[in-house]
Amino acid sequence: MTPLPPQTVLAETVLAKSGLPETAMPDTVLAVAVILAMAVITGGSRMAGFFLMARITITPRFEAFLTSLAGAVLVAMITPPAINGDAAMRAALIAAATVMALTRKAALAMMMGLIAAAAWRFAL
Amino acid sequence: MSDAPTTMPSFTRAGVFDGMRQTIWIGIFVMPFGIAFGVSAVQQGMTPTLAMLMSALVMAGGSQFAALDLWAAPLPVVPILLATAAINARHVLYGAALYPWVRGLPAHQLYPSALVMVDLNWAMAMQARQRGYYDVGLLLGSGIVMVIVWLTSVAIGLVAGSAIGDPRQWGIDAVMPCVFAATLTAMWRGTGDVAPWGFAAVTAYAAYLYLPPGWHVVVGAIAGGVLGLMLYREPPPSEAPSGSDSVDSDGPPAQGRETP
Numbered sequence: 001m002t003p004l005p006p007q008t009v010l011a012e013t014v015l016a017k018s019g020l021p022e023t024a025m026p027d028t029v030l031a032v033a034v035i036l037a038m039a040v041i042t043g044g045s046r047m048a049g050f051f052l053m054a055r056i057t058i059t060p061r062f063e064a065f066l067t068s069l070a071g072a073v074l075v076a077m078i079t080p081p082a083i084n085g086d087a088a089m090r091a092a093l094i095a096a097a098t099v100m101a102l103t104r105k106a107a108l109a110m111m112m113g114l115i116a117a118a119a120w121r122f123a124l
Numbered sequence: 125m126s127d128a129p130t131t132m133p134s135f136t137r138a139g140v141f142d143g144m145r146q147t148i149w150i151g152i153f154v155m156p157f158g159i160a161f162g163v164s165a166v167q168q169g170m171t172p173t174l175a176m177l178m179s180a181l182v183m184a185g186g187s188q189f190a191a192l193d194l195w196a197a198p199l200p201v202v203p204i205l206l207a208t209a210a211i212n213a214r215h216v217l218y219g220a221a222l223y224p225w226v227r228g229l230p231a232h233q234l235y236p237s238a239l240v241m242v243d244l245n246w247a248m249a250m251q252a253r254q255r256g257y258y259d260v261g262l263l264l265g266s267g268i269v270m271v272i273v274w275l276t277s278v279a280i281g282l283v284a285g286s287a288i289g290d291p292r293q294w295g296i297d298a299v300m301p302c303v304f305a306a307t308l309t310a311m312w313r314g315t316g317d318v319a320p321w322g323f324a325a326v327t328a329y330a331a332y333l334y335l336p337p338g339w340h341v342v343v344g345a346i347a348g349g350v351l352g353l354m355l356y357r358e359p360p361p362s363e364a365p366s367g368s369d370s371v372d373s374d375g376p377p378a379q380g381r382e383t384p
Contacts, residue, residue: 030199031174038191038208039181045212047238049219050226058220061356066213068320068352069345073210074308075321076328076344077190081301083329089298096302100309107156109309113302114160117295 088120132258133226135233139261140268143245147266150244151273157185158274160299161192162281167291168195172282179278183242183271186307187211189300194338203338210345218246225253226260233260240267319355324348 052058081089096113100106158179165175170192182188187208194204219238226234237260241249245266252262288294311317328344335343 027197027199028171028174030201032177034191034199034201034204035174035178035181037205038178038187041205041208042182042184042187042212042215043239045209045215046219046241047235048216049221050223050234050238051219052216053220053223054227058217060358061353063217064356065349065353066217068317069210069349070214071308071311071317071321072324072348072352073190073207073341073345074186074304074311075324075348076341077193077207078301078304078308079325079328079344080332080340081298085298085301088295089301092295092298092302093305096305097309100306101312104310105153106303106306106310107153109306110156110160110299110302113298113305114295117298117302118293121293121295 088117088124091120092117133229133260134258135229135237135260135264137261139259140265141261142259143248143262143265143267144269145265146248146262147245147269147273150248151269154185154244154270154273155277155280157303158277159281159284160296160303161185161188162278162283163285163288163291163296164189164192164281164299165278166282166285167296168192170195175278175282176275179275180271182208183240183274184208184212184215185303189303190341193300194341196337200336200338203342207338207341207345210341210349215241218243222246222249222253225249225258226263229260233264237261237264237267240264240271242267242270245270316355320348320352323351 078093082093092113095116096109099112100109103109161179162175165172170178178188178191182191190207190211191204194200194207218241222241226237241263245263248266249260249263252258285291288296291297308321324344324347327347328340331343332340
């Protein structure tokens, strides 16, 4: 794991000094729990379409929400590296988006983005 | 449902083998993502055991990369789970679109197949439906091969990741943003996306500056989703298909061919 940030260390010190039994879950247990919860959510999403369609109809309005949501998640994750990242990061993002727009091949787009970032850093 | 299929779906061993055979070659194109996930996991400090566990149980590239992006102590549990739900919500639409192809199958054949439904074999199943191929074993067989390909490629990435030296020099830190950028490009439907996506970018960056780690994904996603909902206009009644089967017959909205 990455080094613990100060507030965690502080929390552990407080716990240790309080003499209370260790109630904080160890990192690994929490990590496994998060992965299991991710698996339940993802498996549920895979079964939900069949399950729901046997019972209800997804309205176009709800479908519009889900579609915008899916795009917005990706936008939200790209924005910080696009703004705060170095020029190589921006070159990589532009390369990946361009290759995807032209070829529709996601694996190729990722490789070209990677190559753009590496080339930029080697060159400068 | 007015467009009830005249063909009942079947579920046979031959269909399962058919799906396996068709996926072995296409699966190669998924391997770069699995390798990239393995390498990124090493870089991010996730243990190989946890990376393999997540790949086996979740098996959804986009949400795995998102979780990895947020993976730091203390673990931002709620943002990770909300991001997982938001990214994988597309599976609900996949299942809804594919439903006419599986209608009538018993649950013990239907839901195991659904559990291994990823972008690639869902697309294969949709194409199969177009050609009038109604053996749902295809979905399960293809999904089984996808699990094997995904785990193998993640394992390769985990081994390669620890041998690679400074990952930044090789541009590895750009892999996740590039995967997201490519997926987003494929999801672009037109100028109607500008407002929700722009709003998501602005709110996400504000949250990134002022909120605890990980929350920018949740804030941006909900802001963009809600704006998309508010901007949605019902199609004029004259053009709208009558009845409740529009999701059935129209297929899903333009979605990215994300892996797996």
